[in-house]
Amino acid sequence: MVKPQPTPETAPYWEGARQGELRVQRCGACGRHYFYPRPACRYCFSQEVHWVTVSGRARLVSYVINQRPMPGLEGLSPVVALVELDEGPRLMTNIVGVEPTPENLPLDLRLQVCFQDDVPVFQPEGVTA
Structure with missing residues (x-):
């Protein structure tokens, strides 16, 4: 799997992932x-921003089941998803720990973060990938 390269803006995110924190x-x-990540709040534009660890709980908002090979990304799930964290933000991720069929991926499915090779991915609550 190709590892993302942290930038100064994303370094705290990736350091958290290495520690098993979202x-x-x-x-x-x-x-x-x-x-x-950005230097100012996207809502009020304040520069009084800091990094926090969130619960890692989310709901499935949208997804696509990728049927094509992904060179360099062989270890990733074919389910590319948009999830909404309980704290509000939405992020793109992969869904793991479930057979990639529409029947197994109802919208609003409750998810929990897990980490594969220090990369945050999500799985259905109660499933161990």
């Missing part, structure tokens, strides 16, 4: 969580 930014001014 981290996103939270605004100290308006209190909202957001993702993707």
Whole structure:
């Protein structure tokens, strides 16, 4: 699997992943969580932002089951998904721990973060990948 290369803006996210934590930014001014990393809050534009560890619980918003080979990404699940964290932000990820069929992936499916090779992915709650 090709490993993402951290940038100064994303380093805390990847360091958290290495420690088994899902981290996103939270605004100290308006209190909202957001993702993707940026130097100012996407809601109120405050620069009073910091990284926090979130629950890792989410719901499935949308997905696609990839039927084509992904060179360099052979270890990843064919399910590419948009999930919404309980704290609010949405992020793109892979779904693991479930057979990739529409019957197994109802929208609003409850998910929990897990880590594969220090990369956050999600699995249905109660499943161990």
